[in-house]
Amino acid sequence: MLPPLAIVLLAALVGVWLAVSVDVAALVLPLLLIRSAADSIMDLFTLFSGTPLEMNLAGALNSFTLGLGLAYALRRWLIADRAGRGHIILGIPGAGWYIAWLLIGLAGVAVSLAPLETLKEWVRLASGLALFVLARPLAANPARRPALVWVIFLASLAPLALEFYQLTTGTGYFFTGLADTAYAYRAQGTFGHPAILASFLLVVAALAGALWLTPAPAPAAHGAIRQPARPFAFFMLALAASGLLMTLARAQWLGLWAVVIVLLAFRRPRWLWLAIVLPLLLLALPPIRQRLTSADAQDSVAWRWELWQVGLSLIDLARVIGRGLSTFPIYVEQVLPPRYVAPPHNDYLKVLIETGPLGALAWAGWQLRWLGAAARRAATNPYALALAAVVVGGLVVSLTDNFVQYTSVQWYVWVLAALAFVDAPAVETAATLAKPACAGSMQPGQGAA
Numbered sequence: 001m002l003p004p005l006a007i008v009l010l011a012a013l014v015g016v017w018l019a020v021s022v023d024v025a026a027l028v029l030p031l032l033l034i035r036s037a038a039d040s041i042m043d044l045f046t047l048f049s050g051t052p053l054e055m056n057l058a059g060a061l062n063s064f065t066l067g068l069g070l071a072y073a074l075r076r077w078l079i080a081d082r083a084g085r086g087h088i089i090l091g092i093p094g095a096g097w098y099i100a101w102l103l104i105g106l107a108g109v110a111v112s113l114a115p116l117e118t119l120k121e122w123v124r125l126a127s128g129l130a131l132f133v134l135a136r137p138l139a140a141n142p143a144r145r146p147a148l149v150w151v152i153f154l155a156s157l158a159p160l161a162l163e164f165y166q167l168t169t170g171t172g173y174f175f176t177g178l179a180d181t182a183y184a185y186r187a188q189g190t191f192g193h194p195a196i197l198a199s200f201l202l203v204v205a206a207l208a209g210a211l212w213l214t215p216a217p218a219p220a221a222h223g224a225i226r227q228p229a230r231p232f233a234f235f236m237l238a239l240a241a242s243g244l245l246m247t248l249a250r251a252q253w254l255g256l257w258a259v260v261i262v263l264l265a266f267r268r269p270r271w272l273w274l275a276i277v278l279p280l281l282l283l284a285l286p287p288i289r290q291r292l293t294s295a296d297a298q299d300s301v302a303w304r305w306e307l308w309q310v311g312l313s314l315i316d317l318a319r320v321i322g323r324g325l326s327t328f329p330i331y332v333e334q335v336l337p338p339r340y341v342a343p344p345h346n347d348y349l350k351v352l353i354e355t356g357p358l359g360a361l362a363w364a365g366w367q368l369r370w371l372g373a374a375a376r377r378a379a380t381n382p383y384a385l386a387l388a389a390v391v392v393g394g395l396v397v398s399l400t401d402n403f404v405q406y407t408s409v410q411w412y413v414w415v416l417a418a419l420a421f422v423d424a425p426a427v428e429t430a431a432t433l434a435k436p437a438c439a440g441s442m443q444p445g446q447g448a449a
Contacts, residue, residue, distance in 0.1 A: 027068070028135045029151045035061060035411050036155040036200065040162070040190040052116045059120065062127040062407060069130025092421040093373035095129075097366035102126055104359040105325050112324025121326035124407040132414040139418035143224035148415050149207065149383075150228065153236050155412070156204045159189030159197055160243050167246060186248050191408060195401055198252035199409045201244040202393050206259045207416065208237035210386035213267035245282070248291050251401040255393035262389040266378045304345050304400060310335050311349040322356035343405055347398035350405070363404075367391060374420055383419035390416060 042057040055063065105122050112118040138144050166172035166187040173188040189197040211233035228236070244256055261275045282288050310332050317323055323331070328344050331353075344350045352360045371391045377384035390413055397403040404410070 028131070028138060029147060031061070031065060031131070031134075032148075032151045032411065032415065033155050035408055037158045037190040039192040039196070039408060042192075055120075058408070059123075062124050065134070066123055066127045066130045069127075069133040073133050092132075092417060094366045094369035097362050097369055098129060101355065101359055101362035101366060102129070104321050104355050104362060107321050108324035108355060108359075111321070112327055113330050114327060115324070117326045118324040121405075125325070125404075125410075127407065128410040128414040131411050132418050135415050135418040136422055139415075139422040145419065146225040146227040148419055149211070150225070152204060152207060152412055152415060153228065156201065156236070156240060159191060159200065160239060163187040163189040163197060163243055163246065187246060189243075194247040195249045195252065196406050196408060198244045198247040198249035199255075199394075199397060199401075199403055199406050200412065201240045201247075202252055202255050202259060202397070203390055203409060203412045203416065205237055205240040205244060205256060206263070206389040206393065207383075207386040208233045208240060209259065209263045210267075210382040210389065212237055213263055214382040214385070245288070248287070249401075250291065251397045251399070253288075254399075255397040255403075258396045259389040259393040262392050263385065266375075266385055266388075306336060307332065307342065307344055308346060308349060311344050311346070311353060314353050318353050318356045320356050320358050322352070322354045322359055325354050328353055343402045345401055347402065347404045350402070367395065370417065377420060381420060383416060384421075387413075387416045387420040 038058045038061055042059075045057040045060065046054060102122065102125060105118075105125065109115045109118050109122070135148060138148050163172075164187075166185070166189070170185055172185045173192075173194055174185055186194040187197070188194045189200075191197040191200065211228060212230050214230075216230055217227055241256060244252055257275065257279060260278070261272070264271050264275060283292075311328065313335075314323070314328075314331055317331075328350055329342060332342070344353070348360075351363045355363070371388060374384040374388035374391065378388050394403045394413070
């Protein structure tokens with residue numbers, strides 16, 4: 001067995017070699033397939049065990065993807081961008097805001113009570129942008145872009161299959177505080193928590209719903225990958241929505257409701273009455289009604305309220321760049337009993353405290369820029385419609401949960417961004433990168449952020 005440092009160095013060398021020598025688009029698909037299942041096996045692989053640098057499989061995937069994305073971006077800059085082509089990262093709406101937020105988060109390492117934890121959280125957040133960089137070549141090629149759609153749907157099958165198994169066997173995530181209730185075990189699929197599974201299925205449902213409500217595209221060219229047919233998209237919508245409901249994650253229920261409203265508003269405004277009728281019908285189902293009215297549901301609300309009270313008292317400490325990513329639980333631990341030590345379950349509060357007013361401004365600018373740009377494209381672009389729905393649904397979930405923190409979900413949101421915003425018709429492979437573009441030229445969709 002190689003020592004951990006040797007494994008890290010070997011992985012770094014392999015990543016650089018892949019970024020320089022291989023069509024990285026081919027690496028995105030297996031990464032996306034693996035990521036949705038990585039949480040269930042993440043503890044089988046550990047680097048630097050027992051040290052502050054300890055890293056499981058999920059952390060290793062995040063670090064590897066970030067390194068691979070940086071190496072590929074550097075390669076693009078050295079080979080292509082110096083020849084006059086547009087910037088690979090700043091070519092989509094909101095990227096500048098997100099990079100500004102990442103820089104503020106990185107600066108927070110200097111003031112954090114736990115700088116290594118802050119740095120780990122920063123790597124998780126940066127890996128999403130790195131994945132976009134890697135997915136961009138596929139999204140830029142009309143013949144291969146449907147592969148990204150298929151891989152999102154395929155990545156949902158293992159979590160859904162395991163969820164249904166957990167539902168039938170009464171297993172899953174065990175809530176210690178709910179040991180004497182009907183909700184002691186809740187289905188979590190392959191993810192670390194039912195809420196993460198529900199957030200992932202929210203993305204899948206938005207994509208499937210947008211494809212189902214959008215007229216079928218023109219037949220694909222010979223040899224091109226075909227986009228999923230509308231009947232299949234409807235099947236995936238029903239599967240993902242039912243799976244989300246059965247996680248009993250209330251914040252994600254509200255997020256799904258917001259997704260439905262956005263999809264119908266853009267594609268079937270005459271069907272908006274369904275956004276009122278469907279929730280009323282679902283409330284008639286005993287499991288959903290009990291989940292909303294039981295004593296443990298009220299306790300969960302009280303628990304969040306206590307967290308938010310502590311969070312509001314910390315705003316004065318936020319100053320300009322906050323107290324550092326992933327530090328909220330550390331401050332809570334100084335005030336509340338151990339059962340309360342958790343992320344704030346409110347992304348707005350988390351962003352404000354951990355990255356300060358400056359970071360909150362950058363984060364809000366990123367979300368609003370994505371929403372506005374996706375909404376403008378939604379009339380003709382189903383992927384932009386899906387992204388707009390996910391942004392709105394995510395903002396709703398963020399009121400009482402940790403949507404931004406779910407890296408395994410954010411990867412797929414960044415893939416939606418690539419599908420929604422990248423318009424270039426040519427695939428970027430090692431062969432095409434070796435051919436300099438005309439000076440001053442810019443591919444479609446590569447304007448300023």
